[in-house]
Amino acid sequence: MRPQDFRDLQKKVAGLFSHLWNTSKENVSGRVSFALTEPDRKTGDIGIFFFGSVREIFLLTTALLLNQYRMGSKILRCPAPRKNQPEKPCDRIFLRIRKQQYCGKTCTDRVAQQTNRKRETRVPGKRKAA
Numbered sequence: 001m002r003p004q005d006f007r008d009l010q011k012k013v014a015g016l017f018s019h020l021w022n023t024s025k026e027n028v029s030g031r032v033s034f035a036l037t038e039p040d041r042k043t044g045d046i047g048i049f050f051f052g053s054v055r056e057i058f059l060l061t062t063a064l065l066l067n068q069y070r071m072g073s074k075i076l077r078c079p080a081p082r083k084n085q086p087e088k089p090c091d092r093i094f095l096r097i098r099k100q101q102y103c104g105k106t107c108t109d110r111v112a113q114q115t116n117r118k119r120e121t122r123v124p125g126k127r128k129a130a
């Protein structure tokens with residue numbers, strides 16, 4: 001794969017992510033054919049084989065995975081305010097683990113600090129001594 005092909009693929013994957021929040025301007029499409037296997041005798045499960053270029057199979061698989069995790073609300077955009085632009089959200093895309101709300105420790109700590117600051121300003125007399 002040439003560096004330009006890789007950059008093109010990165011752009012398409014970024015387009016897939018943007019698609020999740022309807023902010024995509026990138027057209028992600030391709031042609032893939034498929035074949036189903038006979039149902040498994042014990043489980044009844046069928047297999048699906050996809051045929052296409054590596055690039056198209058990669059994009060299709062990524063789209064299916066993103067869709068699966070998005071439907072379970074496991075892929076989120078970080079709502080924490082940015083460090084230098086608190087009026088804008090961080091917006092980093094992350095895979096939520098358990099009850100995780102923010103993309104990482106930095107954003108979680110920033111939100112906790114701001115919450116504490118607000119609490120301290122609201123009730124200045126009730127602050128605990130360190």
Ligand SMILES: [Zn+2]
Nearest residue numbers: 078090103107
């Ligand atoms: Zn964040």
